[in-house]
Amino acid sequence: MGRYVLRRILVSIPLLIGISIITFVVINMAPGGPIGVASDMNPKATAEYRERLKAYYGLDQPVHVRYIRWLGRMAVLDFGDSFSLDGRKVWDKIKERIPVTLLINALSMSLIFLIAVPIGIYSAVRKGSVFDRISTVAVFTGFAIPTFWLALLLMILFGVHLGWLPISGLVSLEYDALSLPLKILDRAGHLVLPVFLAAFGGLAGISRYMRSNMLEVIRQDYIMTARAKGLPEKVVVRRHAVRNALLPVITIFGLSIPGLLGGSVIFETIFAIPGMGQLFYQGVMSRDYPLIMGILTIGAFLTLLGNILADVGYAVADPRINTERAG
């Protein structure tokens, strides 16, 4: 197993470099540039000024030279400096956004799995029942409703009419004056709507996936064997069916790992949350190449990591997979 993981990690390195080459080239091919945004509107900016600005950012070099420089810095985990006016380190800018993004995504993802998996299992076991039909309609309705619209409705209901929940930001204005338990409560209150809405749209996919896995497993011969042993249906489902039906979910889990740090521009804008989505959006709009590359590289890294974790998790959970041979 150890050798298998090591091998997978080694294979990932050229993959990561390949991804970075493609993203680097694509970003540089996008029309406009950091200099354009900063100086096009400035009537005083002369051609010479622009050239000097370009040289300052290193943009006078051809793409491959710039890429190799970038790669050299990345090798020592230096994400470089942002092109934006504050000129801060890219890593610092990303770092301050990670906790809130990670928190919201981890909570909503847990919520998705905690709700969707039981719904899927129960729908499959009681296929065609009232519960199955209602949950099918409900999850697809949830899937079809635009979440930004639902977000606004819920903000009006819970924030304005009922006044139960705050509607924007991460903490209230008087946060600093609160005692610790109230601080926690205040933060939690601010998270309810964003987390719920982020989870809402994701329920359909996982619950349907779980349902079809479960239906597939339930008609397997070994389920009949388990029943023939005299196991009550509950035990058949829990011990024999669910475990097998959950195996493919490990893959989904691995694939969602990059999503932990991925932000949503729409959500973060609606709820005024300073997350990764906003940061990335700003970076793209101002052609802040180091920032864009930094966020994309982290995303690519997490994607590859998620794939490895999914495969390792699968190998641990499914005795049929032999990592010594398959690796």
Next chain:
Amino acid sequence: MRAGGNKMPDKDALVKHIPGEETQRLLTVEDLSVSFDTEKGSVRALFGVSFSMDAGETIGLVGESGCGKTITALSVMRLLASPPAKMDGGRILFKGRDLFALPEKRMCEVRGQEISMIFQEPMTSMNPVLTVGEQVAEVFTAHGICGKKEAAERAVEWLRKVQMPDPERRAKEYPHQMSGGMRQRAMIAMALALSPSLLIADEPTTALDVTIQAQIMALLREMRERERMAVLLITHDLGVVHDFADRTAIMYLGRIVEMAPTRELFAGPIHPYTQGLLASLPGASQTSRVLPSIPGTVPDLANVPPGCPFSPRCQHRQAAMKRFLSGETSTDELRDCDREDPPAFEFSPGHLAACHYQRRVCGES
């Protein structure tokens, strides 16, 4: 093909069927009818199947794929998924209890403990993520026989009894690490662990190669003697029933068309379908170089012909048709075959067959 049947009952045969002793029977299946709801509408799969078994008796249930053998077995286990399966009539008595009247909880106690079943595909019949030992041990814990630790020990003991090589090590392995023969041994250990009084073996050797088949049948035979259990052996292999079963029932299109003590059935088949099956067995007495086969194909269950379901393929009906066309006889001979599903008729004690022609020719003469 042999014409006609043996009218004389074989005195040496194990004639088990004695009317009037229904109460002491281990299993009685009475007039069992099952249908399935499909997209094309309701399709009948069993048409009034009746048979009974005594304690310790082995019955072979023989027929082509799709004739209702497995559905009969699953009905006895009450494991047919409903829907789509629907029981249209009949009842199943096990040790005097009506299985279909039992609440599900009581039925779970019967399954695995009093009636157990082994399946055709040892490759897919075991849970891939549980060790073989766990799956055998589960039988003990599920029925509250003993705790987990003792169950694990008993599981190894049973694996040894079914001649699993190196049972301690094998108990810790997963099904995919074993050969088909070993898995089937493990399935047998699972089925016999609680010494059931009835074992249903649904084509236990079909998926195995021939040498392993012989080993598994030898093991089943040994276990049957040791545990003194009744066996309902489902197979399409006439050779297997010949060696193994006390009585044999032949199924065709959801009906038992003939049932007799095995030796008598092989010596003097009455139903033309049975005759055809036996004639198509390659044997030492075979004189022709071409193996006879039954003409025609099995009709789809959704399109069963009216009257006798076998009539389109029946040599007797064809002969009767010829006689009628040549003016030798009236349509009387044909009428029954075309209009009425033949009821079972007892030709000699314990030898039943459902054939209008034979009944006319040798039954009521």
